[in-house]
Amino acid sequence: MRAAVDRVGIDSQGRSTKVQIRRVRKGDLAKARDVIEQTFTDFLERQLGTRPRQPFGGAQYVHHRWLMEPWGCFVAEEDQSKIVGAALAVTWGAVGLLGPVAVLTNYQNQKIGQQLILAVEEFFEENKVALQGVVTYPTSPKHLFLYSKFGYRPKGLVAITSRLLDRRDGRTSTPRPAKGGLTVRRFSSLEETKKKAALARFHKITSTVCRGLDLAKEVEIVDGLALGDTLLFERGRDLLGFAVYHTPGVSEAPAGALYVKFLALDPQHKRAENLEQSLAAVEEVAAEAGVQRVIIPVYTRYWAAYSTLIKWGYQVDFTMVRMQRGKQEDYEDPTHLVLDDWR
Ligand SMILES: CC(C)(COP(=O)(O)OP(=O)(O)OC[C@H]1O[C@@H](n2cnc3c(N)ncnc32)[C@H](O)[C@@H]1OP(=O)(O)O)[C@@H](O)C(=O)NCCC(=O)NCCS
Numbered sequence: 001m002r003a004a005v006d007r008v009g010i011d012s013q014g015r016s017t018k019v020q021i022r023r024v025r026k027g028d029l030a031k032a033r034d035v036i037e038q039t040f041t042d043f044l045e046r047q048l049g050t051r052p053r054q055p056f057g058g059a060q061y062v063h064h065r066w067l068m069e070p071w072g073c074f075v076a077e078e079d080q081s082k083i084v085g086a087a088l089a090v091t092w093g094a095v096g097l098l099g100p101v102a103v104l105t106n107y108q109n110q111k112i113g114q115q116l117i118l119a120v121e122e123f124f125e126e127n128k129v130a131l132q133g134v135v136t137y138p139t140s141p142k143h144l145f146l147y148s149k150f151g152y153r154p155k156g157l158v159a160i161t162s163r164l165l166d167r168r169d170g171r172t173s174t175p176r177p178a179k180g181g182l183t184v185r186r187f188s189s190l191e192e193t194k195k196k197a198a199l200a201r202f203h204k205i206t207s208t209v210c211r212g213l214d215l216a217k218e219v220e221i222v223d224g225l226a227l228g229d230t231l232l233f234e235r236g237r238d239l240l241g242f243a244v245y246h247t248p249g250v251s252e253a254p255a256g257a258l259y260v261k262f263l264a265l266d267p268q269h270k271r272a273e274n275l276e277q278s279l280a281a282v283e284e285v286a287a288e289a290g291v292q293r294v295i296i297p298v299y300t301r302y303w304a305a306y307s308t309l310i311k312w313g314y315q316v317d318f319t320m321v322r323m324q325r326g327k328q329e330d331y332e333d334p335t336h337l338v339l340d341d342w343r
Pocket of ligand 1: 039040043099100101102103104107108109110111112113114115135136137141142143145146
């Protein structure tokens with residue numbers, strides 16, 4: 001048990017109840033998922049005026065993230081019997097990502113969210129995280145206030161973009177084949193010994209983009225659970241970059257879409273054509289997977305990446321704001337070709 005919040009006069013007999021924060025156990029996974037989905041459905045209903053059938057369009061977060069980072073996942077439990085909140089966090093090397101965080105609507109504004117975030121902050125500290133981030137709703141005063149209490153500052157917009165691959169009206173748009181001598185391999189197809197070497201090559205790219213950033217866990221969980229795959233973009237002996245993507249099922253991809261979780265090109269190869277060819281390769285994989293849409297998030301501080309994506313035909317579906325705290329606050333180089341999602 002990490003912390004507790006007393007809720008006086010809350011139960012049916014007017015007695016005080018205790019909400020405790022503890023780590024997620026295997027038996028909590030389904031419940032934690034329900035709590036997150038129910039909470040976000042309520043929240044989105046208030047925002048949109050209609051109740052979404054599924055808050056994330058079928059995307060899932062809890063099970064694989066817990067397998068990837070069991071020490072970073074917490075629940076708030078009332079009287080050791082009812083889960084009323086949850087917070088997940090993962091570390092990408094020295095970068096810690098907080099979220100999703102959810103507290104059931106009837107339990108909100110009683111400091112449960114803060115206790116969950118505090119538990120995550122301790123986890124980040126234990127893991128010597130140098131930069132922490134969260135992605136949240138830019139129009140919500142509550143979210144700004146809550147995360148800034150923990151030292152997070154709003155940095156820039158994140159655009160969640162997408163492109164339809166095959167529209168029934170026939171106007172657009174089949175995937176365009178990759179050109180320019182780009183070869184594409186899948187991480188899942190590599191021999192085990194080659195996988196280790198590939199992870200080291202990915203790390204070389206990510207740590208040039210942001211010191212200490214390492215996607216190895218993410219690549220391995222996607223491979224291990226077949227949530228999607230990781231593409232290696234190569235020209236001759238050079239690794240130009242890589243992309244981790246999810247396909248629908250039990251992953252973070254909504255139904256009918258391939259979702260790019262992370263894509264980075266080696267800054268040595270940061271030419272717009274290289275990103276365009278990588279996008280074409282991703283779209284080819286999406287078409288083979290039989291999905292209609294590709295979803296790609298982009299942090300607008302990476303303006304060259306954002307501009308290339310828009311030029312290539314992606315449309316912004318919605319925007320969020322990235323908040324950060326930590327030492328390397330201004331690591332982003334706007335010319336780096338990075339497409340990443342910290343949600
Ligand atoms: C965001 C969320 C997790 C916060 O949980 P919570 O238990 O309600 O949060 P807490 O009670 O610990 O803290 C909320 C703080 O915001 C403050 N607050 C509430 N409404 C506010 C407003 N309109 N403007 C400014 N501050 C506000 C509260 O006063 C409290 O601060 P205080 O304790 O210093 O008074 C919860 O509201 C939730 O699940 N929302 C829906 C899902 C969601 O948006 N998740 C986060 C996505 S990034």
